[in-house]
Amino acid sequence: MKWTFFHRMSSPKWFYDFSGQCLPWVGLLALALVVTGLTWGLLFTPPDYLQGNSYRIIFLHVPSASLAMTIYVGLAVTAAIGFVWKIKLADMAVSCLAPIGASFCALALISGSIWGKPTWGTWWVWDARLTSMLILLFLYLGLIALREAIDSRETAARACAILAMVGVVNIPIIKFSVDWWNTLHQGATIKITTESSMAMEMLIPLLISIAGFYLFSLFVFLLRLRAEIISREQRTTWVKALLGAHS
Amino acid sequence: MSQLSSLSASGLTCERDERTLFESLDFTLSSGEVLQVAGPNGAGKTTLMRVIAGLALDFHGDIVWNGQPVKDDRPGFQASLLYMGHQPGVKSIMTPEENLQWSMGLHRKLDKEEIWGALKKVQLRGYEDVPCYQLSAGQNRRVALARLFLARQKLWILDEPFTAIDKAGIAELEQTLVDHARRGGMVMMTTHHEMDMDYSGFRQLVLGGE
C-alpha cells in the first residue's frame, strides 16, 4: 500500500496534477499568514524595552534564517533519495530548492546586518551566527555554480547530490567550529536575540510569520518544480497533450 | 583461457539529455567471437561500449557476465576486461615501458622481458626509453595497443583501436584480435575501417541512429 503511494508520488505527471490542485490553497494560506504575521508583528506589538523598535526585524529575520537552514537539510535529504533510488523527481526538486534556499540565506544575512546597525552600531560583526550563515550562503552558491557548469542534466543532478550530501555532513562541523572560534576570539559575545523568555504578544506573531514564510517557500518551490517538470518532460505525451489543450 | 565465457546484454536502453540513443537492445557475445558494433556517427556506438565497460551510468537494462549480473561483482568483471577508449590512456611524460608497467601492472605482475616483447610486436623496440611526447600519434596508439599482447583478460572492448594506425599495422592487429578469439577470448569493437575479416566468429551489430 505505502510503496505504491511513494511510487505514484515520484511520477512527475501525478505530481504535476496533484500539485496543481494544492497550489492555489498553499498560495492563499501563505499570503494570509505572512500578511497577518508581519502586520501584527510590525504594527501591533509593543516595542522591546531594550532594543526599541529595531527588534521588529526578527519577524523577517528569524523565518528567513530558519528556512535557509531547513531548506539545505531538506535539499540534502532529497538529493540522497534521488541518488540512491534514482528518482527523477527528486533531482528536479534539488535543482529548484537551491536558489530558494540561497535567497532566504541572503535575506537572513541582509536583515541581520540591518539589525546589527542599531544594535551593535555596525553593519557587520563576525558573530558566530552571521559567520555560519555566510558560509551556508557559500555552500548554496557552490551548489548553484556546479549545476550551472555541467551541461548534462543527469550528470549535474548526480554531482549536486554528492556535493549536497558532503555539505550536510559538514554543516554541524562547520557550525561547531565557528562557535568555538567565536568564543575563542571574542570572550563574551553580544547576543543578537533577547532572552529566550519572549513575551507572548511577540512570540505569537513570530510563529505566524514563520509558518507563513514556510508556506510561501513551499508555494515558490511548487511553482518552480512544476516549471522544471514541464521543461524536462516536454517530449513526453502527457506534456504534449497538456500543452496542446492549452493552445 | 580454456573455459568458455559469455557476455549478454538484454533490454539495454540509453537516453542522453532527452535523446534516445538505443532502445531495448539485446545481444550476446561468447568465447571465440569478434563483434563489430557498426552504425553512423551519433548512433551511440561509443556509449554502448562505455555502458558495457561500466563507465557510463545512464542506462537501463541488464548486463550479465558468465551468468552473473555485472553489478553484483564489478571487480570480478573488471578483472576479465580490457578496455581501450578514444583516448589511449598513455602518459606523455612517461616512456612506453613505464606506461605499460602501470597500465598492465594494475592487472598482473609483469617483468621487463614481457614488456619489451610486447613493444617489439608493435614495432616500438628501441623506443622503450623515449618519453611518449616525442612519439607520433600513431606510435602513442601503438603503446596503448601493446597492452593487447600482455593481456590475460578475456573480454576486450576496443573503441576505434585503429585510429592513426597504418595499413600494415591494421592487418596485423586484426590478426591479433582473431588469435585472441581463437584462444577462447572475445572482442567487442568499433571501427570506421572496413573489416574484411575472414573468420567464422566475426559478427556485426548495427545500431540504427535516428
Place this chain on the structure above:
Amino acid sequence: MSVMSGFGVVLKRDLHLAFRNRGDLINPLVFFMLVATLFPLGVGPDPETLMIMGGGVIWVSALLSNLLAMDSLFRSDFEDGSLEQLMLAPQPLWMTAMAKVISHWLVTGLPLTLLSPVLAIMFGLPSEALPAIVATLFLGTPLLSLIGAIGAGLTVGLRKGGILLSLLTLPLYIPVLILGTGAIDAAVSGMAWHGHLLWQGVLLVLGITFAPLAISASLRISVSG
C-alpha cells in the same frame, strides 16, 4: 593479483609522474611562500601585528597552495584517458582514489609542513609555537587533500574547473583552518593546544573513512558525464 598491489602500482605511478614534472613539485611550495610574503607587504612590517597574524597566515597560505595543486589531481588523467584505465582496474575505485590522494599529499602537503617553520620564524612566532604549527599542518593537510579531492573529482570534466573547485571546496576547509589556527594561537599564548590537535585527528579519521567513497562516486559521475 592482490588488491594491495594495485594500490601500490597507483601510488608508485603517481609519485613517478610527480617527480618527472619537477615544476609541479616546486610550484605549490613557491606559491605557499609567496602568498605568505604578501601579508607583511599588505599590512606592514610591524612585528607585533605579524606575530598575531602569523599562524593564520601560514594556514591560509597552506590552504590556498593545497587548493592550487588540487586541480591537477585528476585532470591530466582524465584528459589522456588514464582515468578510465584506473577506474576499470580490478581493485575498488576508492582504493585507487586513496592512493592518488596519498601520493598527492606526499608531494604537496608534506613538504609544505616541513617548510612551515621557516615561515614561522619569518613572522616572528615564538619557538614554543613551532611544534603546534608543524603538528597541525601534519594532521590538517591530508584532510585538506581528502576534501579537495572530492571537489576535484566533481569538477574534473569541466572546462572552467579551477575556479569552481575553489568555490566548492573552500567553505569545507573552514573547520580545518579554525582548528589549526586555534592550536597555534593557544601555543603562542602558552596554553595547552593538544585538544585542538585531538579534534583535528578526529576529523582526519572521519575524512579517511568517508572521503574515499565520495571521491570515487564523484569520479564515476564525472567520467560518465
